[in-house]
Amino acid sequence: MPYTPSSSRYNNMQYRRCGKSGLKLSAVSLGLWHNFGHVDQLENCAEILKLAFDSGITHFDLANNYGPPPGSAEENFGRLMKRDFQGYRDEMIISTKAGYTMWDGPYGDWGSKKYLVSSLDQSLKRMELDYVDIFYHHRPDPDTPLEETMSALDLIVRQGKALYAGISNYKPAEAAQAIQLLKELGTPCVIHQPKYSMYERWVEDGLLDLLGNEGVGCIPFSPLAQGLLTDKYLKGIPADSRAAKPHGFLQSDQITEAVLQQLNQLNTIAQGRGQKLAQMALSWILRDDRITSVLVGASRPEQLADSLKCLNNIDFSDSELKDIDRILSNS
Numbered sequence: 001m002p003y004t005p006s007s008s009r010y011n012n013m014q015y016r017r018c019g020k021s022g023l024k025l026s027a028v029s030l031g032l033w034h035n036f037g038h039v040d041q042l043e044n045c046a047e048i049l050k051l052a053f054d055s056g057i058t059h060f061d062l063a064n065n066y067g068p069p070p071g072s073a074e075e076n077f078g079r080l081m082k083r084d085f086q087g088y089r090d091e092m093i094i095s096t097k098a099g100y101t102m103w104d105g106p107y108g109d110w111g112s113k114k115y116l117v118s119s120l121d122q123s124l125k126r127m128e129l130d131y132v133d134i135f136y137h138h139r140p141d142p143d144t145p146l147e148e149t150m151s152a153l154d155l156i157v158r159q160g161k162a163l164y165a166g167i168s169n170y171k172p173a174e175a176a177q178a179i180q181l182l183k184e185l186g187t188p189c190v191i192h193q194p195k196y197s198m199y200e201r202w203v204e205d206g207l208l209d210l211l212g213n214e215g216v217g218c219i220p221f222s223p224l225a226q227g228l229l230t231d232k233y234l235k236g237i238p239a240d241s242r243a244a245k246p247h248g249f250l251q252s253d254q255i256t257e258a259v260l261q262q263l264n265q266l267n268t269i270a271q272g273r274g275q276k277l278a279q280m281a282l283s284w285i286l287r288d289d290r291i292t293s294v295l296v297g298a299s300r301p302e303q304l305a306d307s308l309k310c311l312n313n314i315d316f317s318d319s320e321l322k323d324i325d326r327i328l329s330n331s
Contacts (some may be wrong), residue, residue: 003084006054013056014311016294020215021190023164025132025293027220027286028308029059032230035299036076037067039297046080051301052090053085054306061193061219061295062127063138071126072101078127092133097168097193099138111141111149116267120161135162136193137178139169146174150181155324157187168193168221172206179214189216191292196220198229198281198328207285208290217292224296228255228279234263248290258330259287265327269320273313282310282326 014027030052037044046323049141052060066073074096085092098119101109108115120135135156137149153165167178175192182189183198192211196203211218224230233255263277270280298304318325 002188003050005088005193008136009054009056011056012311013058015058016217016289016292018139018191018217019211021188021217023093023190023217025030025059025217027055027293027294027311028057028282029061030057030304031221032068032073033061033063033295033297034068035297036073037069037073038076039068040299042076042079045076046084047301048298049077049080050084053088053175055304057220058091058097059093061095061291062122062123063100063136063195064102065100073123074123074126078129082128082273089129094127094129094132095134095136095166096120096127097130097136097138097140098123098169099136103137111137111139111144111152113148113152113155116149116152117156120156130162134164134166136166136168136191140171140174143230146177147181149289150185152176152187153182154187159162164190166193169195171202171291172210175207176210176214179210179216189214191219192215193219193221195222196285197223197225198284198324199303200226211266218290219293219295220247220291221287221295223285223294224278224281228259228263229266229295230278232274233260234267234277247258262330266324269323273320275310275313276306278307279310279312283309283314284316286310286314287316287321297327311323 015024016027032305042176060077062074062077064071064074072105078196098116104121107118116137118201135153137153141149156162165182167175167189170178170192179189194207208218270277273280275283282294282296285291296304296307298307
């Protein structure tokens with residue numbers, strides 16, 4: 001049966017302006033990293049996308065290397081776009097990135113004009129799209145001049161392959177340079193995608209102020225600290241969890257007794273707010289009006305539905321914020 005989106009899909013979502021641009025993003029965006037590859041069930045991916053769109057999520061975040069294998073998230077997204085969402089492209093913000101290793105040889109990584117232009121051409125073919133809404137440089141390149149990387153983003157926007165340019169994983173000094181270069185080129189940086197969570201707060205040391213002053217949006221990724229800020233680890237490390245596996249970003253030695261104590265104390269605050277720990281962690285990110293949107297991932301529709309409940313309460317009292325900071329400082 002053909003998919004027909006909910007007629008009430010825009011009723012309950014919040015939309016925030018991306019810096020000083022004309023672009024608005026849904027307060028919650030869907031990231032298609034590690035749950036939309038060829039190793040995953042396509043119909044499960046379809047149900048997650050449909051729930052997202054029915055719930056008012058308009059922003060779908062990809063990258064050239066998302067999968068696994070690399071490229072497969074874009075292929076699957078393109079397949080589902082063509083099958084289920086073909087008439088709704090103008091209601092969607094689709095972003096992709098390049099900056100990590102994608103193919104062999106000297107032109108398949110980092111930040112050269114050769115790599116960025118070639119990578120986006122490949123991404124558009126995989127997704128069967130004429131353009132993406134946002135194209136990001138995924139990480140700074142220590143060897144390529146920043147002028148070359150930013151001029152590649154400017155070229156891509158002028159060619160109509162992307163509507164907006166963004167950067168990701170840039171520290172404050174690098175971000176300031178990139179923002180200035182893009183401004184001089186006439187293609188403003190519309191958004192920055194940094195890693196930010198209760199356990200990863202470097203963005204508070206200058207970056208958020210920079211983005212606020214420059215009128216650049218901010219969309220944090222990994223807001224749940226690779227799943228640490230969920231109910232999953234409140235009683236230890238489950239056998240089927242990410243931390244129990246030998247590979248991955250979250251390792252078992254990071255989950256100490258002190259961390260478990262912190263998580264349970266944070267969970268007590270969340271319960272007092274009528275939230276789960278993960279919902280509070282997302283709300284905590286969105287409490288700052290310099291944040292445009294927060295990226296969430298989901299392996300099942302139920303996970304996404306649970307995350308969306310963070311929007312029911314994004315206000316924090318001063319005492320709640322002080323208690324959270326006190327708990328997190330005891331490490």
